[in-house]
Amino acid sequence: MTAVVELNQVTKKYPGGVAALRGVDLRVAHGELLAIVGPSGSGKSTLLHIVGTLDRPTAGTVAIAGHDVATLSDRRLSALRARHIGFVFQSFHLVAGASAQDNVAEGLLYSGLTRAGRRKRAAEALERVGLADRMHHRPHELSGGQRQRVAIARAVVGEPDLLLADEPTGALDSASGETVVQLLHDLNADGATIAVITHDSEIAGALPRQVRIRDGRVVEDTRAKPPKPTGPTGPTGPTGPTGPTGNEEQCQATD
Amino acid sequence: MPSDRLTPARLRPRDVLHVGSAGLRNRPMRVVLSALGIAIGIATMIAVVGISASSKTQLLRQLDELGTNMLKVAPGEDLFNGGTAKLPEQAPGMISRIAGVEHVGATGDLKPTVRRSEKIPESDTGGLAVKAAGEDLLKALRGTVGVGTWLNDANGRYPSVVLGNVAAERLGITTPGQQVLIGKRYFTVIGILDPLPLAPEIERSALVGWKAASTLLDFDGHPTQIYERSSDASVDTVHKLLARTAAPENPQNVKVSSPSAALQAKAATEGAFDNLLLGLGGVALLVGGVGVANTMIISVLERRHEIGLRRSLGATRGQIRIQFVTESLLLSGLGGLAGVVLGSAATYVFAVSGGMPWVVPPWAVGGGFAATLLIGSVAGLYPAVRAARLSPTLALQAG
Ligand SMILES: Nc1ncnc2c1ncn2[C@@H]1O[C@H](COP(=O)(O)OP(=O)(O)OP(=O)(O)O)[C@@H](O)[C@H]1O
Numbered sequence: 036m037t038a039v040v041e042l043n044q045v046t047k048k049y050p051g052g053v054a055a056l057r058g059v060d061l062r063v064a065h066g067e068l069l070a071i072v073g074p075s076g077s078g079k080s081t082l083l084h085i086v087g088t089l090d091r092p093t094a095g096t097v098a099i100a101g102h103d104v105a106t107l108s109d110r111r112l113s114a115l116r117a118r119h120i121g122f123v124f125q126s127f128h129l130v131a132g133a134s135a136q137d138n139v140a141e142g143l144l145y146s147g148l149t150r151a152g153r154r155k156r157a158a159e160a161l162e163r164v165g166l167a168d169r170m171h172h173r174p175h176e177l178s179g180g181q182r183q184r185v186a187i188a189r190a191v192v193g194e195p196d197l198l199l200a201d202e203p204t205g206a207l208d209s210a211s212g213e214t215v216v217q218l219l220h221d222l223n224a225d226g227a228t229i230a231v232i233t234h235d236s237e238i239a240g241a242l243p244r245q246v247r248i249r250d251g252r253v254v255e256d257t258r259a260k261p262p263k264p265t266g267p268t269g270p271t272g273p274t275g276p277t278g279p280t281g282n283e284e285q286c287q288a289t290d
Numbered sequence: 291m292p293s294d295r296l297t298p299a300r301l302r303p304r305d306v307l308h309v310g311s312a313g314l315r316n317r318p319m320r321v322v323l324s325a326l327g328i329a330i331g332i333a334t335m336i337a338v339v340g341i342s343a344s345s346k347t348q349l350l351r352q353l354d355e356l357g358t359n360m361l362k363v364a365p366g367e368d369l370f371n372g373g374t375a376k377l378p379e380q381a382p383g384m385i386s387r388i389a390g391v392e393h394v395g396a397t398g399d400l401k402p403t404v405r406r407s408e409k410i411p412e413s414d415t416g417g418l419a420v421k422a423a424g425e426d427l428l429k430a431l432r433g434t435v436g437v438g439t440w441l442n443d444a445n446g447r448y449p450s451v452v453l454g455n456v457a458a459e460r461l462g463i464t465t466p467g468q469q470v471l472i473g474k475r476y477f478t479v480i481g482i483l484d485p486l487p488l489a490p491e492i493e494r495s496a497l498v499g500w501k502a503a504s505t506l507l508d509f510d511g512h513p514t515q516i517y518e519r520s521s522d523a524s525v526d527t528v529h530k531l532l533a534r535t536a537a538p539e540n541p542q543n544v545k546v547s548s549p550s551a552a553l554q555a556k557a558a559t560e561g562a563f564d565n566l567l568l569g570l571g572g573v574a575l576l577v578g579g580v581g582v583a584n585t586m587i588i589s590v591l592e593r594r595h596e597i598g599l600r601r602s603l604g605a606t607r608g609q610i611r612i613q614f615v616t617e618s619l620l621l622s623g624l625g626g627l628a629g630v631v632l633g634s635a636a637t638y639v640f641a642v643s644g645g646m647p648w649v650v651p652p653w654a655v656g657g658g659f660a661a662t663l664l665i666g667s668v669a670g671l672y673p674a675v676r677a678a679r680l681s682p683t684l685a686l687q688a689g
C-alpha cells in the first residue's frame with residue numbers, strides 16, 4: 036500500500052517561538068478516512084496546513100503523493116495542490132455572486148481545463164453531492180449544509196488524491212452536519228482519501244481511524260476494525276492497514 | 291503513485307480576464323468611483339487636444355479655400371520726400387505681365403466718405419472707407435458677391451457702388467437698389483460682398499468703379515493696394531519681382547505682404563494646446579492612478595480569504611499577481627474608456643457649436659489609453675505583489 040501522506044518527525048515553530056508541532060510522524064494510505072482530534076490549540080490546523088502543503092515544516096520531512104515537499108518550489112507546490120489535494124473549510128469560502136456550478140468549476144481553474152470542460156465536470160460533481168437541482172443557485176440561496184456540500188464538490192471535482200477538511204461541520208447545525216459527514220463517508224467509499232479535523236467526538240468516532248493530537252504531538256492513533264457499515268451505501272473499498280495497537284472500537288453513531 | 295512532473299497549468303487569457311474582473315463585477319459602485327479620477331484626467335486631456343485640433347483644422351481648411359498664393363502690394367514710406375509714397379498708375383498692368391501671375395486687382399483710396407444720408411455728418415466715417423476698385427479685384431481675392439452684381443465695364447462708369455459685408459451692415463443696407471451718399475452724390479448699391487477673411491479692409495469699404503471714381507470723385511488713378519494671385523509654384527519668384535515691377539524707379543517705397551501669413555501663424559498657435567489645462571488633466575490622471583492603487587490595496591485586504599482559497603486550489607503566486615494586475619488594468623482601462631468618450635463628446639459639443647469640424651486626433655486617443663494602461667499596471671503592481679505574498683493558510687482561518 037502506497038502512502039498519500041508521509042510525515043517524518045515534523046516540527047513546526049511559528050515565529051515568536053510557539054512550537055505548534057513537535058515531531059509528528061503520520062502515514063496515511065490510499066483510501067483511508069481519518070479524523071484528527073485534539074483540544075483547541077493542540078496543532079490540528081497547523082498539521083493540516085503542512086499536510087496540505089500550504090505551509091512548510093521547520094524540521095522533518097513531508098511527502099505528499101510521493102513528492103518530497105522540501106524539494107519543491109512554490110510553483111511546483113501550487114501544481115501539487117491543484118492536482119492532488121482538495122480542501123474543505125469551516126466557513127465554505129464560496130464566491131458570493133457565482134452560481135453553485137461556477138463555484139465548483141473554480142476548483143478546476145488552475146488545472147488547465149477549458150471553461151466548458153470545467154463546467155461539465157462541476158455539474159457532475161454537484162450531482163455526486165446531491166445538488167443536481169441547485170446547479171444555478173447562488174450561495175445566498177442555499178442552506179448552510181448545501182453550501183458546505185458545494186464546497187466539498189469544489190474540493191473533489193479535480194479528483195484529488197487527498198481531501199482535507201478543517202472542521203467541515205463547525206458552522207453547521209447537527210442535521211446539516213450529518214449530511215456532510217455522510218457525504219464524506221460516501222466519497223471515501225468511492226475511493227477518496229480523506230482527513231477530517233473535528234471537535235465532534237461522535238463524528239470522529241464514526242470514522243475508521245482517529246489521530247489524537249495534544250501539544251503538537253500525536254498521542255493516539257486508533258483504527259476501527261475493518262468493514263463496518265458506515266451508512267446506507269456501506270463501505271466498499273478501503274480497509275486501512277489494520278492498526279495493531281489500541282484497537283478501540285467506537286460506536287457507529289451515523290446512519 | 292503518480293510520478294508526474296509538477297508544472298502548473300497556464301491560465302488561458304479568457305480565464306485571466308474572468309478572474310481579473312470577478313472582483314469588479316461584485317462592486318460596481320466602487321468601480322465607478324475609483325475609475326472616475328482617471329476618466330476625468332483622460333477626458334480633460336482628450337478635450338484639450340481635440341478642441342485645439344478642431345480649431346486648427348478649421349483654420350487650415352479656411353486657408354486652403356482662401357489659398358496662400360495671394361500677395362498684397364502697397365506703397366510704403368517715401369524715404370526721401372516723407373509721407374506715403376504713391377504707386378505708379380501702370381503698376382497693376384506691369385504686375386500682370388510677370389510670369390505665373392493669374393489675377394491682379396487694384397484699389398485706390400478716395401477722400402470722400404460714405405454715409406447713409408445727409409443727416410449724418412460728413413466727418414462721421416463709421417470706420418468705413420471709399421475705394422476705387424478694378425474689375426479683376428474680386429477674382430484676385432477669390433471673393434464672391436452675396437447679393438447683386440460686381441462692378442463691370444458698363445455699371446462701373448455710373449454712380450454705382452458695391453459694399454463690403456461690414457460696410458453694408460454698418461450702413462444698414464441689405465438689398466441692392468438702395469442708395470448711399472458718397473461725398474456729395476448719391477450712389478446706387480448694386481451688390482454686397484461676402485466676407486473676405488484675407489482682406490478685411492475691403493470688407494469695410496464702399497467700392498466704386500475705376501472710371502466712375504475718376505470722373506465723379508476726383509480719383510487720381512494711383513492704386514493704393516494691389517492684390518495679386520499667382521500659381522502656387524511661382525509665389526516665391528513673383529514675391530521677389532513685385533516691388534521692382536510695381537515701382538521700377540523706387541522699389542524701396544513698395545511694401546509686399548502675404549495676407550495669408552497671419553492666418554497661417556494663427557493656425558500654428560491654435561495647434562499648440564493649452565499646456566496649463568493639459569497639466570491639470572495630467573494631475574487628475576495621477577490622482578486617479580492613486581485612487582486605483584488605493585482601491586486595489588483595499589481589495590487585496592478584503593479578499594485575503596479568496597486569495598488563500600485560490601492558492602489552496604493551486605494558483606501560483608504569479609497567477610495571483612496576474613489576477614490583481616488585470617483587475618487594476620480593467621479598472622483604469624474602464625476609466626480611460628469613459629474618459630475618451632467624455633473628452634470626445636466635449637470636443638464634439640465645442641466643435642459643433644463653433645461651426646468647426648470635429649477632430650479628435652487618434653494619437654491623443656492612443657496616448658490616453660497608453661497612459662491609462664501604464665497607470666493601471668503601476669497602480670496594480672504593488673497590491674498584486676502583496677496579494678501574492680500572502681500566506682495560503684489565510685483561507686483556512688474562519689471568518
Ligand atoms: N500563524 C501563527 N503564528 C503564531 N502562532 C500560531 C499561528 N497559527 C497557530 N499558532 C499557534 O500554534 C498553536 C496551534 O494552533 P492550531 O491552529 O494548529 O491549533 P488547532 O488545534 O487547530 O486549534 P483549534 O481547535 O482551536 O482550531 C496554537 O498555540 C496557536 O496559537
Ligand SMILES: [Mg+2]
Pocket residue numbers: 079080081
Ligand atoms: Mg484549528
